[in-house]
Structures are given as structure tokens and as C-alpha cells.
Amino acid sequence: MWLHLLAFIAVFLLGPPLSWYRSQFFKAVLAVFFFALSLGFLAYPDASLGATWLWTFVAVFVASQGLPRVAALAAVGSLAGGALLINLAQGAGNANAYSQAVTIASVGLMMMAFSRQLATIRELRQTQHELAELAVREERSRVARDMHDILGHSLTVIAVKAELAGRLLPIDPGKAAAEIADLEDLARGALEDVRATVGGYRGVNVLSELANARTALAAAGIDAELPGAADAVPATSRELFGWVLREGVTNVIRHGGAGRCRVTLSARQLQVDDDGVGPRTPEPGTGAGGSGLKGLGERAAAAGATLEVGRSELGGFRLRLTL
Known part of the structure; x- marks a missing residue:
């Protein structure tokens, strides 16, 4: 009895955390190991029914976490079938033998569904992370593109008008002053465009x-x-x-x-x-x-x-x- 209890505690504490490793090979080896131990404890002559069930449930969980779908189905089916045959061979009642086999199969299938949900959640989180990074890159690209397009045009016009004002200043100060006033308006407009671009509200x-x-x-x-x-x-x-x-x-x-x-x-x-x-x-x-x-x-x-x-x-x- 103590052997079963210690084994169950060890598997319960170590099995699930170890099964969360990302290495598929490691999880597969771990699942096969617990699968083999589970069958061995099922065949142990002094195994109590409760200890056997607890051990089997943990083994089913590890198997469903660590193996691909087809292999996990095969493992769950083997555990259920093995429990049925061993219990019948040891003289357990038909009701108990079949009940344990059905329970093992049911729990195994539920654990497989749960593990797929966990995998889906991990994939969704990874996708969300990638989408967030993509959004940041796209926003940086948008700001850089808009800055070039807006400032390039505005500064070009400012440079042209400044050159024109410089040429007009000696011969027509009035027109030169008008061009300089336009420069001020253009500079203010460019500043507003930059603010709008950074805020994402710039429209053309x-x-x-x-x-x-x-x-x-x-x-x-x-x-x-x-x-x-x-x-x-x-x-x-x-x-x-x-x-x-x-x-x-x-x-x-x-x-x-x-x-x-x-x-x-x-x-x-x-x-x-x-x-x-x-x-x-x-x-x-x-x-x-x-x-x-x-x-x-x-x-x-x-x-x-x-x-x-x-x-x-x-x-x-x-x-x-x-x-």
C-alpha cells in the first residue's frame, strides 16, 4: 500500500510539470515510461483498487499530454484494455473491472481534450504576441513613411519660397515679405502635419x-x-x-x-x-x-x-x- 501511495505522490508531483516541457521527444519518452509503469502496477498482485485507479489516472494524463493524438488514443485504449484484462484475470468482479476500464477511457479522453485546449491557448497567445509585434512594426513603418512624404513636400516648398524671397528682397521687398509670410504659414502647417502623423490622424x-x-x-x-x-x-x-x-x-x-x-x-x-x-x-x-x-x-x-x-x-x- 505504501509503495503505491509513494509512487502516486511522485508521479502526481513530477509527472505533470515534466510533461509541460516543450520538447516533444522528452514528453513522448516520459509518457512511454509512465505508461509502462502503470501497466506494471496494474499487474501487481497486491494492488488495491483505489491505488490502481489513482496511478492509472495520472498515467493517462501524462500519456495524453505527451503523445500525438493517435498515440495517445492507443495509450488510453491500452490502459483501459489492460486494466480490464488484469482485473478479470485476478478475479475482480465484472462490474468493477468494466467500471474501471470505462473510467480510465473516459478520463483519458477528457485529458486529451483538455491538453488540446491548453495547446490551443498557447498557440493563441503566441499569435497575439506576433500580431502585437507586427502592429508595432507597421506603425513604425507608417510614421516613417508619412514623415517622409509630409516633411519632404513641405520642406521642399519652404526651400523654394525661401529662395524666391531672397531673390525678391532687393528688387521688391513687398513681394518678398509676402513670400516670407507664406513661409511662416507653411512651417506652422508642417508642424501640425507632424503632430497629426504621430497621433495617427493625418489625412491627405x-x-x-x-x-x-x-x-x-x-x-x-x-x-x-x-x-x-x-x-x-x-x-x-x-x-x-x-x-x-x-x-x-x-x-x-x-x-x-x-x-x-x-x-x-x-x-x-x-x-x-x-x-x-x-x-x-x-x-x-x-x-x-x-x-x-x-x-x-x-x-x-x-x-x-x-x-x-x-x-x-x-x-x-x-x-x-x-x-
């Missing part, structure tokens, strides 16, 4: 970007051919069109060396052309270099659109977004 619209493009191109001395309205653009696509227009015009002013910029707009396409130096690669393509165009590519891909960069028929740079 193709209608407002058309007006901004007209002002920025005029300040840079670039002839602009812009559509007067954007009614054809679906409401769900106006933000994406706005980002592409902003980046395209910023590139025309900053990098293109252009004297002319043309923007064409339809329900499914936005195209920005200039007559500047053009792209480094003469053939159109996607995934052009530069963090701004890279960010636009990510935005377009997220919306199921295509962003293309190539040489314009005007001789310079072409940026095209197609839904």
Missing part, C-alpha cells in the same frame, strides 16, 4: 493636393498643367491619389530640373509627367529607388494598385498610379 486628399501642387509649382517657376477637379476619382481612392500626387510634384521640384509638369487624372489612374532629366532607368518599372517612392509602392500595394516609374513622353520623369 487629392483635391487639397491639387491646390498645393499648383502653389508649389508656381513658386518653383514650373509651368503646371493640372486638372481643375477630381470628381472622377472614387472617394475611397482620393487619399492614395493625394499621396501619389504630393510625392510626384515634390520629385518634380526637387530632383527633375523641369520647366513643365503635367498631371492627368481619371477614375482609375493618376499620372505625373515632367520635361526634366528623367529617371535613372529609361524603361518603366516598379519598385524604384528612394524612400519616398518605396513608401508610395507600399501604399499602392496595400490598396491593390500598381505604381510605375519611367520616362515621360515629355522627356523627363513619369510617375503613374493605376488602380
Whole structure:
């Protein structure tokens, strides 16, 4: 009796914690070990019915935790069948023998279901952890992309207007003062945009970007051919069109060396052309270099659109977004 009690205490204290090890091989070896010991104690001549049941329940638990589903089913079935045969062979009553076999099978199946619930909970926690990390990475990417797009455009316009104000100051102080006043407004607007971006509330619209493009191109001395309205653009696509227009015009002013910029707009396409130096690669393509165009590519891909960069028929740079 004492042997059974000590064995049960040892297995009860050590079996479940050991079965929680992540190593599948270790758990399988542990399950086979307790499975064999359980059958041995079932066959022990002096085993009391209560001690045998307790030992068997713990062995079933370990087996269901440590083995794959098919092997666990086989282990539970073997324990139930072994208990039935051994009890019948030792002269136990049919009722007790069958009752113990049914109980072992029932408890084993319940433990298997419980272990699957634990595994599902662990997988859900791991998935939640991965989703949280993904959300952090996406938020960092969003902030970096928006910062580039917003500050790149605003600082480009500020630089152009500051240069214009410097040229006007000796010949027309009044116009120079007006440009300087615009600089203050632009700087304040850029600051508000940064705050909105950090807070996640920054929005861009193709209608407002058309007006901004007209002002920025005029300040840079670039002839602009812009559509007067954007009614054809679906409401769900106006933000994406706005980002592409902003980046395209910023590139025309900053990098293109252009004297002319043309923007064409339809329900499914936005195209920005200039007559500047053009792209480094003469053939159109996607995934052009530069963090701004890279960010636009990510935005377009997220919306199921295509962003293309190539040489314009005007001789310079072409940026095209197609839904």
C-alpha cells in the first residue's frame, strides 16, 4: 500500500510539470515510461483498487499530454484494455473491472481534450504576441513613411519660397515679405502635419493636393498643367491619389530640373509627367529607388494598385498610379 501511495505522490508531483516541457521527444519518452509503469502496477498482485485507479489516472494524463493524438488514443485504449484484462484475470468482479476500464477511457479522453485546449491557448497567445509585434512594426513603418512624404513636400516648398524671397528682397521687398509670410504659414502647417502623423490622424486628399501642387509649382517657376477637379476619382481612392500626387510634384521640384509638369487624372489612374532629366532607368518599372517612392509602392500595394516609374513622353520623369 505504501509503495503505491509513494509512487502516486511522485508521479502526481513530477509527472505533470515534466510533461509541460516543450520538447516533444522528452514528453513522448516520459509518457512511454509512465505508461509502462502503470501497466506494471496494474499487474501487481497486491494492488488495491483505489491505488490502481489513482496511478492509472495520472498515467493517462501524462500519456495524453505527451503523445500525438493517435498515440495517445492507443495509450488510453491500452490502459483501459489492460486494466480490464488484469482485473478479470485476478478475479475482480465484472462490474468493477468494466467500471474501471470505462473510467480510465473516459478520463483519458477528457485529458486529451483538455491538453488540446491548453495547446490551443498557447498557440493563441503566441499569435497575439506576433500580431502585437507586427502592429508595432507597421506603425513604425507608417510614421516613417508619412514623415517622409509630409516633411519632404513641405520642406521642399519652404526651400523654394525661401529662395524666391531672397531673390525678391532687393528688387521688391513687398513681394518678398509676402513670400516670407507664406513661409511662416507653411512651417506652422508642417508642424501640425507632424503632430497629426504621430497621433495617427493625418489625412491627405487629392483635391487639397491639387491646390498645393499648383502653389508649389508656381513658386518653383514650373509651368503646371493640372486638372481643375477630381470628381472622377472614387472617394475611397482620393487619399492614395493625394499621396501619389504630393510625392510626384515634390520629385518634380526637387530632383527633375523641369520647366513643365503635367498631371492627368481619371477614375482609375493618376499620372505625373515632367520635361526634366528623367529617371535613372529609361524603361518603366516598379519598385524604384528612394524612400519616398518605396513608401508610395507600399501604399499602392496595400490598396491593390500598381505604381510605375519611367520616362515621360515629355522627356523627363513619369510617375503613374493605376488602380
